[in-house]
Amino acid sequence: xxxxxxxxxHLKGRSMKKYxxxxxxxxxxxxxxxxxxLSSLASIPEKLWNGIKGxxxxxxxxxxxxxxxxxxxxxxxxxxxxxxxxxxxxxxxGNISRGQxxxxxxxxxxxxxxIFYMVWPQGGLxxxxxxxxxxxxxxxxxxxxxxxxxxxxPHDNSFRILLYGVLTIFFIVAFVYTWRANIxxxxxxxxxxxxxxxxxxxxxxxxxxxxxxxxxxxLALPLTGIIVFTVMPIIFMVLVAFTNYDAQHNGYTxxxxxxxxxxxxxxxxxWDVGGVNYAATFGEILTWTLIWxxxxxxxxxxxxxxxxxxxxxxxxxxxxxWRTILxxxxxxxxxxxxxxxxKMFDKNGIVNGALQSLGLTTSAIDFWGTPSLARIMxxxxxxxxxxxxxxxxxxxxxxxxxxxxxESARIDGASGWKxxxxxxxxxxxxxxxxxxLTSFTSNMNNFNVIYLLTGGGPTNAAASGAAGAVGHTDLLxxxxxxxxxxxxxxxxxxxxxxxxxxxxxxxISLVVYSRLPSVKxxxxxx
Amino acid sequence: xxxxxxxxxxxKHMGLKAKQRLSNSxxxxxxxxxxxxxxxxxxxxxxxxxxxxxxxxxxxxxxxVWGLGNYTRLLETNFPRWxxxxxxxALVVAILQTIIVLCMSYTLSRxxxxxxxxxxxxxxxxGMFPGILGMIILYRVLxxxxxxxxxxxxxxxxxxxxxxxxxYYVSKGFFDTIPKSLDEAARVDGANRMQxxxxxxxxxxxxxxxxxxxxxxxxxxxxxxxxxxxxxxxPLGMNVAVGLQSWLATDTMVHDNYTLFCAGGVVxxxxxxxxxxxxxxxxxxxxxxxxxxx
Numbered sequence: 001x002x003x004x005x006x007x008x009x010h011l012k013g014r015s016m017k018k019y020x021x022x023x024x025x026x027x028x029x030x031x032x033x034x035x036x037x038l039s040s041l042a043s044i045p046e047k048l049w050n051g052i053k054g055x056x057x058x059x060x061x062x063x064x065x066x067x068x069x070x071x072x073x074x075x076x077x078x079x080x081x082x083x084x085x086x087x088x089x090x091x092x093x094g095n096i097s098r099g100q101x102x103x104x105x106x107x108x109x110x111x112x113x114x115i116f117y118m119v120w121p122q123g124g125l126x127x128x129x130x131x132x133x134x135x136x137x138x139x140x141x142x143x144x145x146x147x148x149x150x151x152x153x154p155h156d157n158s159f160r161i162l163l164y165g166v167l168t169i170f171f172i173v174a175f176v177y178t179w180r181a182n183i184x185x186x187x188x189x190x191x192x193x194x195x196x197x198x199x200x201x202x203x204x205x206x207x208x209x210x211x212x213x214x215x216x217x218x219l220a221l222p223l224t225g226i227i228v229f230t231v232m233p234i235i236f237m238v239l240v241a242f243t244n245y246d247a248q249h250n251g252y253t254x255x256x257x258x259x260x261x262x263x264x265x266x267x268x269x270x271w272d273v274g275g276v277n278y279a280a281t282f283g284e285i286l287t288w289t290l291i292w293x294x295x296x297x298x299x300x301x302x303x304x305x306x307x308x309x310x311x312x313x314x315x316x317x318x319x320x321x322w323r324t325i326l327x328x329x330x331x332x333x334x335x336x337x338x339x340x341x342x343k344m345f346d347k348n349g350i351v352n353g354a355l356q357s358l359g360l361t362t363s364a365i366d367f368w369g370t371p372s373l374a375r376i377m378x379x380x381x382x383x384x385x386x387x388x389x390x391x392x393x394x395x396x397x398x399x400x401x402x403x404x405x406x407e408s409a410r411i412d413g414a415s416g417w418k419x420x421x422x423x424x425x426x427x428x429x430x431x432x433x434x435x436x437l438t439s440f441t442s443n444m445n446n447f448n449v450i451y452l453l454t455g456g457g458p459t460n461a462a463a464s465g466a467a468g469a470v471g472h473t474d475l476l477x478x479x480x481x482x483x484x485x486x487x488x489x490x491x492x493x494x495x496x497x498x499x500x501x502x503x504x505x506x507x508i509s510l511v512v513y514s515r516l517p518s519v520k521x522x523x524x525x526x
Numbered sequence: 527x528x529x530x531x532x533x534x535x536x537x538k539h540m541g542l543k544a545k546q547r548l549s550n551s552x553x554x555x556x557x558x559x560x561x562x563x564x565x566x567x568x569x570x571x572x573x574x575x576x577x578x579x580x581x582x583x584x585x586x587x588x589x590x591v592w593g594l595g596n597y598t599r600l601l602e603t604n605f606p607r608w609x610x611x612x613x614x615x616a617l618v619v620a621i622l623q624t625i626i627v628l629c630m631s632y633t634l635s636r637x638x639x640x641x642x643x644x645x646x647x648x649x650x651x652x653g654m655f656p657g658i659l660g661m662i663i664l665y666r667v668l669x670x671x672x673x674x675x676x677x678x679x680x681x682x683x684x685x686x687x688x689x690x691x692x693x694y695y696v697s698k699g700f701f702d703t704i705p706k707s708l709d710e711a712a713r714v715d716g717a718n719r720m721q722x723x724x725x726x727x728x729x730x731x732x733x734x735x736x737x738x739x740x741x742x743x744x745x746x747x748x749x750x751x752x753x754x755x756x757x758x759x760x761p762l763g764m765n766v767a768v769g770l771q772s773w774l775a776t777d778t779m780v781h782d783n784y785t786l787f788c789a790g791g792v793v794x795x796x797x798x799x800x801x802x803x804x805x806x807x808x809x810x811x812x813x814x815x816x817x818x819x820x
Contacts, residue, residue, distance in 0.1 A: 222690075231652065
């Protein structure tokens with residue numbers, strides 16, 4: 001596999017010295033490695049820039065598309081007949097007057113519901129109006145003369161305003177889309193009628209839902225679920241990152257929260273907020289998250305392949321039994337196994353008991369109380385949880401490697417190790433490249449292992465002032481969880497961390513994905 | 527000369543065989559060690575669940591007094607309720623999630639429509655956001671619907687089913703391997719697309735259906751983060767994961783509940799593990815297929 005991809009255009013014009021392919025092949029092993037490392041590092045800004053350009057192009061295309069379709073709408077209005085023209089105001093009118101009653105009624109119903117929702121006293125327009133301020137009247141006690149006591153007077157609720165504000169915007173977008181679809185329908189209907197054909201009846205429409213439009217039927221439920229329970233919460237939480245939503249500003253019992261712009265982002269990157277160095281804390285946790293993800297992924301990967309090769313080895317019997325024993329850690333819910341193991345290695349746990357009664361140590365080893373030891377322990381225990389997955393995957397792939405590759409290698413006198421590094425490993429890496437990437441990113445967000453084993457501890461004294469009682473094994477994701485579930489939650493800050501996690505994952509995926517051999521040199525092994 | 531060569535060859539041959547025997551026995555030793563390491567925690571849990579002389583942690587494994595006391599004690603706690611909660615969630619999620627995942631993956635595998643590519647890229651990007659991020663708002667929304675705390679069970683079902691369409695990768699990979707010519711032949715014979723799905727594809731999809739049901743069923747038993755947040759630690763709304771974890775929250779609780787936790791763990795793990803072992807074949811198929819296709 002000559003790394004030809006290193007010499008492609010993304011290196012051109014960089015300040016780094018560039019070798020031709022021949023020059024590269026003449027380099028020593030160490031220099032080759034260094035060169036490849038440097039050139040991949042050098043290409044990161046380029047990759048990012050390309051990614052940003054891609055996003056830019058997407059939005060440009062998106063907005064141009066919108067402008068274009070509105071221009072088309074104008075044309076349709078001018079050229080259309082009176083039925084089409086009226087449909088601009090009464091949705092579905094064109095459909096109904098041309099005999100497509102079912103479609104028309106659905107359009108009309110949607111328009112009526114939309115208008116009612118918007119003008120309702122506590123409806124869309126109200127939420128939209130409140131959105132810029134997130135509420136004016138905070139919760140405060142007013143004096144009630146009849147009851148002769150101080151009671152909570154009716155007040156705005158920032159959370160509801162933000163939530164329903166977002167929902168209303170969703171609804172408006174959906175309405176505009178439907179409105180446009182309604183006009184397109186007229187345009188198409190006019191064309192069909194002009195060519196002398198017949199329009200589809202309501203019965204045919206219904207029938208097409210299990211035939212030509214079956215995909216719409218199938219996707220309706222899953223997509224609704226994703227939009228309501230994934231997309232909407234994400235948009236909402238991204239917006240929360242620009243507010244000061246926290247325990248003091250919760251909009252229910254205390255003051256309302258409001259837009260603060262980039263304030264929370266500034267907090268996490270500043271050296272001194274109320275005596276706490278958030279930037280250092282964030283940097284430390286991010287570093288550990290990356291270290292953890294790296295080791296958790298690659299220890300599992302290589303050991304998993306190793307175990308799979310051992311079980312697959314010629315002459316090894318009861319293969320099924322070995323596999324079944326290993327797979328137990330998948331079969332048993334993690335919270336049981338991890339919680340139990342965490343207690344096993346506790347100061348008073350069984351492991352320390354055994355070590356002491358065997359006379360190996362005199363005093364209990366504090367596995368979870370020593371930062372570096374705790375970090376090593378979570379990586380080691382994660383091997384116990386993670387190897388079986390890799391073993392299962394590797395077993396399938398190993399059996400697919402053509403046996404004649406090994407045969408000819410053996411004839412050429414290649415040692416077992418050589419065969420592994422020259423045949424098995426490249427083949428595995430080629431096939432499982434995407435798996436490695438997703439496994440890395442999901443390890444970055446591996447909440448269960450960290451939370452159930454250490455709960456993030458031992459406490460990091462240097463960062464203890466930061467929100468959420470930071471510990472030495474905390475990942476960004478467990479830190480986020482702690483910030484949102486502590487006694488005085490800081491939702492704004494948590495959202496900022498969530499966005500940063502997304503950015504890190506997205507950048508890693510963007511940079512690595514295009515470098516994967518299975519993406520880059522698809523033909524190599526086929 | 528030739529004799530010499532032969533002798534050398536046979537010597538080399540024997541050497542190879544002996545070498546292989548040696549390396550095989552080495553592998554056996556390693557496998558046995560690995561198996562012991564893998565089994566120790568589980569054996570310990572089972573043994574400790576039968577320990578009667580004390581409830582806390584002790585430095586030895588084999589109980590001095592054996593008995594089923596911890597299991598009968600489980601019945602006096604909220605454990606049966608948690609178990610029922612989790613079982614209901616697991617069953618409903620397994621069924622609904624399978625329907626949703628199959629709809630999604632079948633569509634993305636078989637139909638070519640305008641927004642297909644964009645949709646898949648969009649879901650890839652969505653998946654990069656940490657799932658916990660949306661927890662706060664989902665909690666508030668469920669709270670407004672009255673589905674938190676005591677009534678967390680329907681809330682948890684709703685949350686885990688609703689976004690399950692994102693996990694379509696494995697079963698899409700499976701559908702991609704079913705030849706399209708089958709669909710086309712049926713279409714030529716006058717079947718509509720729904721009939722193609724019901725009569726041609728589904729009967730061929732037993733492995734992936736079982737895989738999806740299995741993973742859907744196993745997920746809720748281990749669900750911890752959302753269950754904890756949505757149940758707000760209200761005893762009757764918790765699932766087993768949150769409940770059993772709450773028994774070990776502090777050191778004094780560990781002292782009182784350790785063996786009880788072990789017994790609970792056994793009761794939870796046993797049926798799930800047995801089910802998994804029975805259906806292991808399908809799980810392996812799904813996992814390997816999914817990893818290779820990315």
